[in-house]
Amino acid sequence: xxxxxxxxxxxxxxxxxxxxxxxxxxxxxxxxxxxxxxxxxxxxxxxxxxxxxxxxxxxxxxxxxxxxxxxxxxxxxxxxxxxxxxxxxxxxxxxxxxxxxxxxxxxxxxxxxxxxxxxxxxxxxxxxxxxxxxxxxx
Amino acid sequence: xxxxxxxxxxxxxxxxxxxxxxxxxxxxxxxxxxxxxxxxxxxxxxxxxxxxxxxxxxxxxxxxxxxxxxxxxxxxxxxxxxxxxxxxxxxxxxxxxxxxxxxxxxxxxxxxxxxxxxxxxxxxxxxxxxxxxxxxxx
Amino acid sequence: xxxxxxxxxxxxxxxxxxxxxxxxxxxxxxxxxxxxxxxxxxxxxxxxxxxxxxxxxxxxxxxxxxxxxxxxxxxxxxxxxxxxxxxxxxxxxxxxxxxxxxxxxxxxxxxxxxxxxxxxxxxxxxxxxxxxxxxxxx
Numbered sequence: 001x002x003x004x005x006x007x008x009x010x011x012x013x014x015x016x017x018x019x020x021x022x023x024x025x026x027x028x029x030x031x032x033x034x035x036x037x038x039x040x041x042x043x044x045x046x047x048x049x050x051x052x053x054x055x056x057x058x059x060x061x062x063x064x065x066x067x068x069x070x071x072x073x074x075x076x077x078x079x080x081x082x083x084x085x086x087x088x089x090x091x092x093x094x095x096x097x098x099x100x101x102x103x104x105x106x107x108x109x110x111x112x113x114x115x116x117x118x119x120x121x122x123x124x125x126x127x128x129x130x131x132x133x134x135x136x137x138x
Numbered sequence: 139x140x141x142x143x144x145x146x147x148x149x150x151x152x153x154x155x156x157x158x159x160x161x162x163x164x165x166x167x168x169x170x171x172x173x174x175x176x177x178x179x180x181x182x183x184x185x186x187x188x189x190x191x192x193x194x195x196x197x198x199x200x201x202x203x204x205x206x207x208x209x210x211x212x213x214x215x216x217x218x219x220x221x222x223x224x225x226x227x228x229x230x231x232x233x234x235x236x237x238x239x240x241x242x243x244x245x246x247x248x249x250x251x252x253x254x255x256x257x258x259x260x261x262x263x264x265x266x267x268x269x270x271x272x273x274x275x276x
Numbered sequence: 277x278x279x280x281x282x283x284x285x286x287x288x289x290x291x292x293x294x295x296x297x298x299x300x301x302x303x304x305x306x307x308x309x310x311x312x313x314x315x316x317x318x319x320x321x322x323x324x325x326x327x328x329x330x331x332x333x334x335x336x337x338x339x340x341x342x343x344x345x346x347x348x349x350x351x352x353x354x355x356x357x358x359x360x361x362x363x364x365x366x367x368x369x370x371x372x373x374x375x376x377x378x379x380x381x382x383x384x385x386x387x388x389x390x391x392x393x394x395x396x397x398x399x400x401x402x403x404x405x406x407x408x409x410x411x412x413x414x
Contacts (some may be wrong), residue, residue, distance in 0.1 A: 001413065011194055036143075037274055038176065045391070056218055058219075058221060059215030062230070062361060078338045079337050088335065096233065096372065098237075099374075104272035111257060113184070113268060115184050129288070132389075136412075138142070155302055176316060189371065190375055191322045192356075200356050201371075212343070224337060236375075249408060250320070251319070252410075
């Protein structure tokens with residue numbers, strides 16, 4: 001069994017943002033030289049997400065608006081913010097979008113359907129954060 | 139390490155639908171001859187889901203009604219629909235239900251609790267779509 | 277390839293509860309003697325969740341309050357409860373929080389960011405339930 005680990009650094013310009021990280025994950029799969037296996041991609045932070053969806057900017061705006069509706073920002077809204085933080089909403093928003101994805105690697109490539117791409121969803125950004133990419137297989 | 143990949147085609151009669159795919163996943167695990175490992179099952183489309191829950195038809199109706207409440211259908215409701223689509227809601231609904239599941243394989247079987255079964259959740263159906271099943275292990 | 281399987285039993289005092297299970301998962305990883313691989317942790321029940329977030333009690337209360345808002349308890353609210361159950365809400369709540377997590381194992385440890393810890397989310401508790409921990413790798 002082979003394995004390959006890569007840490008990807010991100011620093012978004014906006015507090016709330018969505019970034020396409022498909023090329024970086026494809027690079028890591030290529031470097032791993034793994035032909036058949038599984039690729040885990042996860043946020044290493046608890047206020048950001050990794051998810052798979054369509055590479056369409058309107059949809060990304062829909063996602064940001066929708067999580068704001070389901071888990072609105074508000075310093076007074078969450079007990080977590082009594083710790084001095086104001087990012088209680090970000091923990092909830094990321095829970096909807098998901099911490100991680102697992103993607104099959106087949107014939108040395110991410111085994112994707114026609115529109116699947118991998119995104120980093122940031123809900124408390126403007127600082128350096130990490131995504132972990134781990135591929136195991138043969 | 140062994141691996142086995144299977145593509146499962148589905149075409150639901152309804153736009154919104156939930157289909158039990160446990161038997162097809164069990165078949166793939168058996169064909170893989172893998173005794174200990176991990177089994178990934180994911181939708182290859184971005185408007186449908188794969189999730190694990192109870193095989194109870196009332197609950198499936200509850201799920202469909204609930205995601206409609208959290209992410210209602212509406213041609214005018216989503217920026218994504220400015221592309222000419224009307225399935226903005228489906229991208230959000232599938233995000234709640236989940237793109238994928240990872241299941242342990244132990245002694246050659248899906249290592250399930252008493253009520254766990256695997257479902258395909260369709261939110262923009264009535265056309266051919268694919269689910270990927272990938273098992274790795276030994 | 278090596279693999280290690282561990283079943284963790286839990287019995288929460290409250291119907292709705294969140295329990296930190298990080299130490300038990302760390303133990304299983306150590307016992308597995310796996311240095312590089314993937315660790316799956318999933319609820320074996322369909323009314324409870326496994327998720328990763330911050331070990332902060334205020335946030336855990338926020339989570340419980342939030343899922344109650346998105347999927348409120350109610351004997352009359354869900355078709356599933358026509359079966360005689362009253363836990364329809366628990367199936368939905370666990371869907372938001374997630375059935376499972378997959379964590380990278382690197383240098384023999386859970387490869388976590390600074391604040392990541394693993395939690396069991398119970399939405400129909402006060403009885404014995406199981407979490408599965410499966411590690412594969414080398």
